[in-house]
Amino acid sequence: MAKSTSNRQNVAETKKPFWKRWWFWLIVIVAVIAIGGSQAGGSKTADVPASQTQSQTKDSERTDGTDQETQPQQQAQSSTESQTEQKSESSDVPADYRSALKQAESYSNTMHMSKQGIYDQLVSEYGGKFSAEAAQYAIDNVKADWNANALAKAKTYQSEMSMSPEAIRDQLTSEYGEKFTAEEADYAIQHLND
Structure with a gap:
């Protein structure tokens, strides 16, 4: 009789939830990298030469009947200024900080992770392997x-x-689970059936 109880305990101990298995996190990491890689390609609109943009603007203005000379110049100036601002902002931030931020956005948007969960994943030796500073930058700016x-x-x-609301709350706030704050978990439980 003691032997069957021992076997049941061994079976219960070996059956972990799928989200606590190493292969699940491997799949998650590969998916995040794939999504991050596809987003890194970005949009090709920034590669369009300014002369094409200006000619398209002039064509559209001709159909509007508005002033053809002043609007294209103003639009070209404002787009040049915004591109310059974006370049200077991104050049001030180290590349690994920007990468950490992109990865944090991906974790938030696709996996709906908590702030602490994202931070832990970014600094994990099995995750992003970012420095604590890069991870904190990402958390502060995501x-x-x-x-x-x-x-x-x-x-x-x-x-x-099919978890109960109380079990969901425990999973959301658990240090071994999702690591949401109590307030965030309360919000989720309050709006669970909306």
């Missing part, structure tokens, strides 16, 4: 709605794992 991320995770737990 545009994320942490309440919305907590709600998205909660809905996933509810629909895919």
Whole structure:
């Protein structure tokens, strides 16, 4: 009898939830890298020469009947100024900081991770391997709605794992789970069935 109890305990210990298995995180990391790589390609609109942009602007102005001389010059000036500002802002930030920020945005947008979860993933030796400073820069600059991320995770737990609201709250706030704040978890539970 003791032997069967021991076997049951061994079986229970070996059956981990899929999100706690190494292969799950490997798939997640590969997916994030693939998404990040596709986003790194960016849009090709910045590569269009200014002369083409100006000629397109002039063509559209001719159909509007507006002043053909002053508007293209003003638009060209404002686009040049904004491109200069973007270049100077991005050149002030080290490349690894920008990479950490892109990865943080990807984690937030696709996996709906918490602020602490993203930070931990960025600095993890099994994750991004970024410095603590680069990860903190990413966390400070990522545009994320942490309440919305907590709600998205909660809905996933509810629909895919049929978890109770209390179990979802525990998973959202667990240091071994999602690492959302108590306030973010409360928000998610309050809006779970909206």
